[in-house]
Amino acid sequence: MSDRLPGFSTLAVHAGAQPDPTTGARATPIYQTTSFVFNDADHAASLFGLQAFGNIYTRIGNPTNAVLEERVAALEGGTAALAVASGHAAQVVVLQQLLQPGDEFIAARKLYGGSINQFTHAFKSFGWNVVWADSDDIASFERAITPRTKAIFIESIANPGGSITDIEAISTVARKAGVPLIVDNTLASPYLIRPIDHGADIVVHSLTKFLGGHGNSLGGIIVDAGTFDWSAGGKYPMLSEPRPEYHGIRLQETFGNFAFAIACRVLGLRDLGPALSPFNAFMILTGIETLPLRMQKHCDNAKAVAEFLAGHPAVASVSYAGLASDKYNRLARKYAPKGAGAVFTFSLKGGYDAGVSLVSKLQLFSHLANVGDTRSLVIHPASTTHSQLDDAAKVKSGAGPDVVRLSIGIEDKEDLIADLEQALGA
Ligand SMILES: *Cc1c(COP(=O)(O)O)cnc(C)c1O
Secondary structure, eight states: OOSOOOOHHHHHHHTTOOOOTTTOOSSOOOOOOSBOOOSSHHHHHHHHTTSSOOOOBTTTOOHHHHHHHHHHHHHHTOSEEEEESSHHHHHHHHHHHHOOTTOEEEEESSOOHHHHHIIIIIGGGGTOEEEEEOTTOHHHHHHHOOTTEEEEEEESEETTTTEEOOHHHHHHHHHHHTOOEEEEOTTTHHHHOOGGGGTOSEEEEETTTTTTOSSOOOOEEEEEOSOOOTTGGGOOHHHHSOBGGGTTBOHHHHHGGGHHHHHIIIIIIHHHOOOOOHHHHHHHHHHHHTHHHHHHHHHHHHHHHHHHHHTOTTEEEEEOTTSTTSTTHHHHHHHOTTOOOSEEEEEETTHHHHHHHHHHHOSSSEESSOOSOSSOEEEOGGGTTTTTSOHHHHHHTTOOTTEEEEEOOSSOHHHHHHHHHHHHHO
16 A cells, blocks of 8 residues: 555545455445344443443444444544434434533524524424524624533535535634534535534534435434544533443543544434434445545536526526625635535526426426435425525525525436426426
8 A cells, every 4th residue: 555645536435444354245234233242241341331442232333334434534534423313313412412401502594494493493492592693794603602602503505595604714703712613514515615624623414415415315424523622611511521321431531532423422322312224324325435426516517507597587696606706606716616516596586486386397306305316406495494484584594485496416417407498488
């Protein structure tokens, strides 16, 4: 072996995987088992006491899932990762390590509609309070900081309009406040943006989207950057205080720069239970092998479609950071020079009715609530993903009544444009 560091495409195919030691299988096998035999009583005791690493029970860890974890940690440049059942499960597990009842976290208002719901309603019943800020106004994050603030949560490329977040500016605010920055990197994928390179402490993903990439398997993942000092200020007792579940060990002291990933596994996943099926881990690993190829094609197609829409007489505006005229183009060139992603919105001169009519006339685009599939997708956020918001909040989050969201697939761009042309013209 040379001492060259492997590049991104090589890591996407190989990181974390070895030929199976027993059978020689080259693809990572699906270890479809709930539990693993201990060598002897001492081995079992040391696994349960966190003195040794190894497999116990698939709710806590599984060898197929471990390959996925190592691969995504390598692609994101983190120290360790934990795979879970969905993107939403990743968010719950992360915040459970950081917040006590009555604590707060700050979140950018431009977010996936499901995250807005989860933060506003579900988390309220845990006593976790979300405080909203505006990612176009960095000072709004600073103003939102209080002594109870435990984290800041943003998306790198934000839903639904594909806007680009100034991760470095917000990480400076987080650092000053002594709280970790969590970045949901779902819409960018590490191929376009690696948030840890820009100051993120924790990265979360819905693997369901571009990483899995084929619209067939749910999954989520948490990546620990290994950058945050959990002992400072006594603000994070799950990491810095003795844990009664594990004979009083302190996770930060014992596990150092991957203590957060361990906390998510042994305190979050073990006790809350949202484990990823090894079958889904296998499907997502297979998807990740082609991530660089797919992501480039997604972006190139998205740019061509956005340019077509921007020149169409029925279209009022296009919100795609890859267009030179877009307000986020400067940030796109800095953070995502290979492409500005494949999820964006546009608005129609005919308003709500024209949006609904367009969605019904499209034939190649599928009308559904997902993004990051090989297939091109369309949705009208105001009547679906963002329907729970009031009218003002819809407009603020980029999902006004006249807005249509596209997730551009990897088909031929000429076919996508022809489908939009017939639906807009007819
Ligand atoms: C889909 C999505 C989620 C939630 O992920 P699930 O896998 O559906 O639970 C979170 N954030 C973003 C940006 C998403 O697109």
